[in-house]
Amino acid sequence: NAGVTQTPKFQVLKTGQSMTLQCAQDMNHNSMYWYRQDPGMGLRLIYYSASEGTTDKGEVPNGYNVSRLNKREFSLRLESAAPSQTSVYFCASREAHGWGAGETQYFGPGTRLLVL
Amino acid sequence: KNEVEQSPQNLTAQEGEFITINCSYSVGISALHWLQQHPGGGIVSLFMLSSGKKKHGRLIATINIQEKHSSLHITASHPRDSAVYICAVPNTGNQFYFGTGTSLTVIP
Numbered sequence: 463n464a465g466v467t468q469t470p471k472f473q474v475l476k477t478g479q480s481m482t483l484q485c486a487q488d489m490n491h492n493s494m495y496w497y498r499q500d501p502g503m504g505l506r507l508i509y510y511s512a513s514e515g516t517t518d519k520g521e522v523p524n525g526y527n528v529s530r531l532n533k534r535e536f537s538l539r540l541e542s543a544a545p546s547q548t549s550v551y552f553c554a555s556r557e558a559h560g561w562g563a564g565e566t567q568y569f570g571p572g573t574r575l576l577v578l
Numbered sequence: 579k580n581e582v583e584q585s586p587q588n589l590t591a592q593e594g595e596f597i598t599i600n601c602s603y604s605v606g607i608s609a610l611h612w613l614q615q616h617p618g619g620g621i622v623s624l625f626m627l628s629s630g631k632k633k634h635g636r637l638i639a640t641i642n643i644q645e646k647h648s649s650l651h652i653t654a655s656h657p658r659d660s661a662v663y664i665c666a667v668p669n670t671g672n673q674f675y676f677g678t679g680t681s682l683t684v685i686p
Contacts, residue, residue, distance in 0.1 A: 493672050495673075502678060503678065504664070504676045504677060504678040504679055505664070505666075505674075505676040506676075507673055507674075510672070510673060512672055520673065550619065552621065554621075556672065564608055564609035564626050564628060564668075565609070565626070565668060566611075566623050566626060567611070567613075567623060567666075567674065568623070569613075569620065569621040569622070571619065571620050572619045572620070572621075574619075
């Protein structure tokens, strides 16, 4: 299993450019997440998808859109990048262990995005 | 208001020292997670625990549900333990609250 994969690993954008971050998992998990990580702020949820065909806003959704293309893939799109979106982006999927047994999150390697 | 608070934010230790990282949370939980983020950036799950104590090698995690507190201990610390350690708790909506992390540096 490859686990959770993300592309690209690094990206530099100019203000106003658009791009899509790709994420895929091969563990048959229903739930997938997009986080951003900024110094001193920890991981913050941008969007999540509880299952194929559903998406919901997280803590910091402004400036982003997502698509849950199928069970494997969950993409994050920046329509018009801004310097405030300079961050490290992590995709994750969640494995539920059954009622009362908790869960485990699996993270992708991250995408470092710089917006100039 | 942060649902999850970690301390200390930064920690420097000499190789071989016993290390403790603390996590306090304010919400009711089914389980608490400890994550490790290495300098390269990747995040891996270390522990999920809902009561008592768990041990993996030199790492020990404990939780006190009544006091809403968990600790991560590292015995005989080694430079390869240098990483950011993150505490996380799930909410009722299949999401997680994350602490801001504890940056650990172990000096040879």
